[in-house]
Amino acid sequence: MAFYFGLLQTIGIHTLLGLSAYILLLTGQLSLAQVGFFAIGAYVSGILTVIFEYHIVPGLFLGALVGGLFAFLVGFPALRVKGLMLVVATIAFSEIVRLFFFNLNWRVSVNGVEVGPDSTQGFREIRFYAANGWDTLDVVLFVWLFVVIVMALLWWLDRVRVGATLRAVGADELAAQSSGVNIVAVKVSAMTGGGIIAGLAGGLYAHSATYVDHLTFSVLLATFAVAYPILGGLSSVFGTLIAVIFVQGVLIEGMRFLGDWRNILFGLLIIIAMNVRPAGLIDGKVVLRIREALGTGKKSGGEGHAETR
Amino acid sequence: MGIDFVDIAQAIIDGLLFGSTYALIGLGFTLIFGAMHKLNLAYAASAIAGAYVGLAMITLTGLPSVLAFFLGPIASGVIGFAVYVTCFRYIPTTNMLAPLMASIGALFFIDEIVIHATAGSPLSFPAVMEDIYLEFGDFGFRGDLIFVLAISLIAMAVLMYILFRTRLGLATRAVSQQPIAAELCGIAGHRTNAITFVVTGALGGLAGCMAAAAVGVISPLLTVPITVKGLIVTVIGGLGSIPGAIIAGFAVGGFENLFLLLFGVNQRDIYVFLLLFVFLVFRPGGVFDTAIERD
Numbered sequence: 001m002a003f004y005f006g007l008l009q010t011i012g013i014h015t016l017l018g019l020s021a022y023i024l025l026l027t028g029q030l031s032l033a034q035v036g037f038f039a040i041g042a043y044v045s046g047i048l049t050v051i052f053e054y055h056i057v058p059g060l061f062l063g064a065l066v067g068g069l070f071a072f073l074v075g076f077p078a079l080r081v082k083g084l085m086l087v088v089a090t091i092a093f094s095e096i097v098r099l100f101f102f103n104l105n106w107r108v109s110v111n112g113v114e115v116g117p118d119s120t121q122g123f124r125e126i127r128f129y130a131a132n133g134w135d136t137l138d139v140v141l142f143v144w145l146f147v148v149i150v151m152a153l154l155w156w157l158d159r160v161r162v163g164a165t166l167r168a169v170g171a172d173e174l175a176a177q178s179s180g181v182n183i184v185a186v187k188v189s190a191m192t193g194g195g196i197i198a199g200l201a202g203g204l205y206a207h208s209a210t211y212v213d214h215l216t217f218s219v220l221l222a223t224f225a226v227a228y229p230i231l232g233g234l235s236s237v238f239g240t241l242i243a244v245i246f247v248q249g250v251l252i253e254g255m256r257f258l259g260d261w262r263n264i265l266f267g268l269l270i271i272i273a274m275n276v277r278p279a280g281l282i283d284g285k286v287v288l289r290i291r292e293a294l295g296t297g298k299k300s301g302g303e304g305h306a307e308t309r
Numbered sequence: 310m311g312i313d314f315v316d317i318a319q320a321i322i323d324g325l326l327f328g329s330t331y332a333l334i335g336l337g338f339t340l341i342f343g344a345m346h347k348l349n350l351a352y353a354a355s356a357i358a359g360a361y362v363g364l365a366m367i368t369l370t371g372l373p374s375v376l377a378f379f380l381g382p383i384a385s386g387v388i389g390f391a392v393y394v395t396c397f398r399y400i401p402t403t404n405m406l407a408p409l410m411a412s413i414g415a416l417f418f419i420d421e422i423v424i425h426a427t428a429g430s431p432l433s434f435p436a437v438m439e440d441i442y443l444e445f446g447d448f449g450f451r452g453d454l455i456f457v458l459a460i461s462l463i464a465m466a467v468l469m470y471i472l473f474r475t476r477l478g479l480a481t482r483a484v485s486q487q488p489i490a491a492e493l494c495g496i497a498g499h500r501t502n503a504i505t506f507v508v509t510g511a512l513g514g515l516a517g518c519m520a521a522a523a524v525g526v527i528s529p530l531l532t533v534p535i536t537v538k539g540l541i542v543t544v545i546g547g548l549g550s551i552p553g554a555i556i557a558g559f560a561v562g563g564f565e566n567l568f569l570l571l572f573g574v575n576q577r578d579i580y581v582f583l584l585l586f587v588f589l590v591f592r593p594g595g596v597f598d599t600a601i602e603r604d
Contacts, residue, residue, distance in 0.1 A: 092582040263421040270414025278407035
């Protein structure tokens with residue numbers, strides 16, 4: 001049972017990471033910086049709960065805020081360039097963050113025990129859950145509480161003007177700009193929102209894993225973060241969730257019996273998925289069909305975008 | 310330990326020589342970007358895989374080790390073609406995200422096949438002209454790095470000839486400028502793109518062999534760093550700019566080795582990335598600032 005609880009935590013955290021990339025992809029920006037904000041959130045909230053002995057809720061909150069702050073600061077120079085230049089710029093940002101934490105050494109003595117990030121050795125003593133007697137089920141519920149809140153918030157945003165504005169910038173920047181949308185403000189807001197979500201996910205990850213080091217926050221994790229929304233499709237927040245369940249639950253955990261071949265199959269399945277469903281597993285048509293089936297299939301106008309992606 | 314002028318100059322020389330591999334990888338990214346306005350992230354993986362095939366060929370058949378530098382690029386060309394067919398050919402051209410994602414899938418796939426075939430352990434790669442060391446005054450030139458430089462200069466010259474003096478090069482440039490107009494003039498767009506992938510694949514295979522020969526070992530772990538460095542070179546050189554990629558490759562190689570000397574191996578890459586940010590902020594169009602604004 002502990003195994004499934006662990007898997008549920010991983011799925012929840014990766015869903016948040018995927019959603020942080022999703023909000024940026026809506027504006028047409030592919031960012032590999034999410035893992036940088038994730039790392040910042042992980043280290044900041046870990047340092048707050050371990051060294052400064054905060055409760056986890058303010059720790060997570062501040063980690064998310066610092067993640068958002070960095071996203072805001074990175075957003076301005078990074079969003080001057082677009083498309084493929086942004087991909088490279090954001091990889092560079094994530095790698096700078098990773099190398100910063102790789103070199104960070106901040107050992108202090110708390111209650112007689114030396115704790116804190118120890119550069120190459122990683123940051124080992126993030127034991128808030130164990131120290132406060134939370135069992136695994138509590139942790140799962142805690143993680144999923146945030147997942148539900150963030151998903152509900154993004155789902156709601158997509159139904160109001162904000163969502164339409166984000167998608168308008170993603171569909172055609174020039175057209176959006178000529179209809180009076182301030183595209184810099186929209187992009188930087190999306191970047192900041194993504195940074196906050198990624199920082200939150202990082203804080204949750206650090207406390208679930210009890211141990212973080214720079215190797216976790218690699219370019220590989222950055223590609224996973226954007227892979228979830230692209231594989232799942234940008235038409236609905238549920239696409240990201242389904243992609244995470246598919247990748248983490250089915251491909252990574254469900255196929256362990258294949259051993260070595262699992263990893264080979266993984267790359268192959270991504271290629272096949274993108275050839276068969278270039279707009280993601282859940283594209284605009286699927287969303288329409290589900291709405292019709294649920295009896296809420298009114299024409300909402302904003303669905304045509306999915307097919308052009 | 311004092312760092313004097315000779316150390317710095319020597320570090321820059323070694324870096325410039327090794328930078329020729331970065332230049333080749335950057336050229337590959339920039340050519341594919343120029344042709345299709347898309348990024349092929351599987352490129353460095355196919356380069357390394359090609360070097361592996363070359364190494365396997367000479368180890369299994371006992372051929373002279375120089376032949377790895379011919380067999381590797383051929384294998385990479387074939388892999389490049391396979392990547393084009395699986396990740397780019399059948400996905401709608403207006404879709405930017407799907408081919409990028411598919412090429413990441415191909416990166417995983419190629420890497421994992423290599424790991425599976427070699428049980429994940431690095432193999433030693435034969436160096437050429439290793440025992441030659443040229444000295445000019447205080448400075449020395451490593452023979453294997455000179456070999457790397459010479460091969461890449463020849464490869465660049467051949468590439469330039471193909472691009473600017475043959476009908477194939479004319480077709481490639483036409484497709485990259487105006488795909489629809491080129492198609493209307495009777496140029497087969499998909500075929501031209503496929504050939505671009507094969508040519509750049511072969512170029513990558515050569516770079517992969519040379520990087521492996523200069524480092525001395527080959528490992529799938531080389532893929533991600535080479536991909537990242539190649540992308541940096543592409544951006545500093547300006548997306549789609551061929552002379553830019555060459556200059557930027559040498560520059561990144563030189564700066565990287567200089568930072569290695571000044572700041573140590575743990576912090577070297579931080580400064581390389583900061584260099585990239587300097588370019589992004591002050592010269593987002595690259596060193597030569599070509600007029601590719603149709604991204």
